[in-house]
Amino acid sequence: MDKMISPIFFRGRSFSSDKVSPAGARRSRSPEETYRTVRPLMEAIGVTRVADITGVDRIGIPVAAAVRPLAPIQVYSWGKGTTLLQAKVSAMMEALERHCGERADPPSVRLPYDRLEGAKLHLEELALKRDHLFSPSLPERWTKGWDIVAQEEVYAPLQLVRLSFRRDLAGETESFQCTSNGLSAGNTFAEALCSGLYECVERDAVTCWELYNRSRGLAFPGRKVDVDAVDDGLFGDLLERCRRADVEVLLLDCRADTDVATYVCYLQDRICPQWGLYHGRGTHLDPKVAMVRALTEAAQGRAAYLLGGHDGASLETQGTVAFGTGKSLAERAAGLERAPAPPPEEERDTFHGDVHLLLDRLGRAGLSRVLVWDLSDPGLSVSVSVLRIVVPGLEGWRMHHYAPGFRGRRSAEGRREP
Numbered sequence: 001m002d003k004m005i006s007p008i009f010f011r012g013r014s015f016s017s018d019k020v021s022p023a024g025a026r027r028s029r030s031p032e033e034t035y036r037t038v039r040p041l042m043e044a045i046g047v048t049r050v051a052d053i054t055g056v057d058r059i060g061i062p063v064a065a066a067v068r069p070l071a072p073i074q075v076y077s078w079g080k081g082t083t084l085l086q087a088k089v090s091a092m093m094e095a096l097e098r099h100c101g102e103r104a105d106p107p108s109v110r111l112p113y114d115r116l117e118g119a120k121l122h123l124e125e126l127a128l129k130r131d132h133l134f135s136p137s138l139p140e141r142w143t144k145g146w147d148i149v150a151q152e153e154v155y156a157p158l159q160l161v162r163l164s165f166r167r168d169l170a171g172e173t174e175s176f177q178c179t180s181n182g183l184s185a186g187n188t189f190a191e192a193l194c195s196g197l198y199e200c201v202e203r204d205a206v207t208c209w210e211l212y213n214r215s216r217g218l219a220f221p222g223r224k225v226d227v228d229a230v231d232d233g234l235f236g237d238l239l240e241r242c243r244r245a246d247v248e249v250l251l252l253d254c255r256a257d258t259d260v261a262t263y264v265c266y267l268q269d270r271i272c273p274q275w276g277l278y279h280g281r282g283t284h285l286d287p288k289v290a291m292v293r294a295l296t297e298a299a300q301g302r303a304a305y306l307l308g309g310h311d312g313a314s315l316e317t318q319g320t321v322a323f324g325t326g327k328s329l330a331e332r333a334a335g336l337e338r339a340p341a342p343p344p345e346e347e348r349d350t351f352h353g354d355v356h357l358l359l360d361r362l363g364r365a366g367l368s369r370v371l372v373w374d375l376s377d378p379g380l381s382v383s384v385s386v387l388r389i390v391v392p393g394l395e396g397w398r399m400h401h402y403a404p405g406f407r408g409r410r411s412a413e414g415r416r417e418p
Helices: 031-041 084-103 189-214 233-244 287-307 315-325 351-364 406-412
Strands: 008-010 013-015 049-052 063-067 076-080 108-112 139-147 152-157 183-186 247-253 261-269 277-284 371-374 385-390
Touching: 008 189, 008 351, 013 189, 031 084, 049 084, 063 084, 063 287, 076 084, 076 287, 084 183, 084 385, 183 189, 189 261, 189 277, 189 351, 189 385, 189 406, 233 247, 233 287, 247 287, 261 287, 277 287
Parallel strands: none
Antiparallel strands: 008 013, 049 063, 063 076, 108 139, 139 152, 139 371, 183 385, 247 261, 261 277, 371 385
């Protein structure tokens, strides 16, 4: 079927990619082949070890960490999966994308917004920080991304592309939300693009649900899923591991008007509730894959904190962890709506086929631009793509500097699309 689907075009080049499907994951190469390709690159990007940290927790869900002692932002890159090899590959890929994002230096100009000539983001799409100093008449750094929908170059803030919190460009007002959202690595261009789009959709959906539910006095995002009714043997196995370890599981459906299955999973220890709450997220065109991703990421977060190595944790994150010392998850989630049945599995046989589906969903939700930058490090001379994807109009990660855009404000006012 996917042979009839056109490739993705980026700056005049076409990209397509088949996929393999190891348990709970999707890649264009097997985990074994990806590991053989990526492992030799670790020394070049400053990774001193790729550690199995599964044993710091008693759940037994595989978690790995790639350690870069001289990383400018976060020393540890975390990896998850249903096997240890998947977790190690995941950690190494995250280390690669952070390495490339930190060193990204695409061509840029320093001009006021009002003086930019050509296509540019609308003012309401600029993802401004809380308490920003942006003015259309003041100079900022801008860089051109490629809109894979309209097939044209579009100006966007450089701060949305680089993964850098340094004040190293004279004259910047630091007005834009700099996060890792939409920064993705893959074996191929199409795989990285698909992964980055999933992350952008995921962050938006969860943020909108968080704001919507908080407007109604609810602490959790989304709608409660009956985990015992999930018809998936792999998810059921992971759930049973948590239960044997006396860890409570709460799964929430956060699908938004972008209409892609998105879940958040919370874990709370029954024996040591003072260890706190840990959550993970997952988005995919196959709801079962999204659920597995959410649960394995929650286990990843729990292992990372038990290891004591989450140096990137903010004060806000630490406060969230302390939130787990009171009632059980079931008690806290008592006021949540019940989730509807999961959407049907709709993924295609190829990554470029999935990308076309995701672009269609975004377009139906009124999101007509998808900007892409290729941040791959040419010095690594290997077939690994690192991209930055920006979808103007989607909400970002609710970090300390987050300020809601149109979709977030709508959600905070208690309005949600069906």
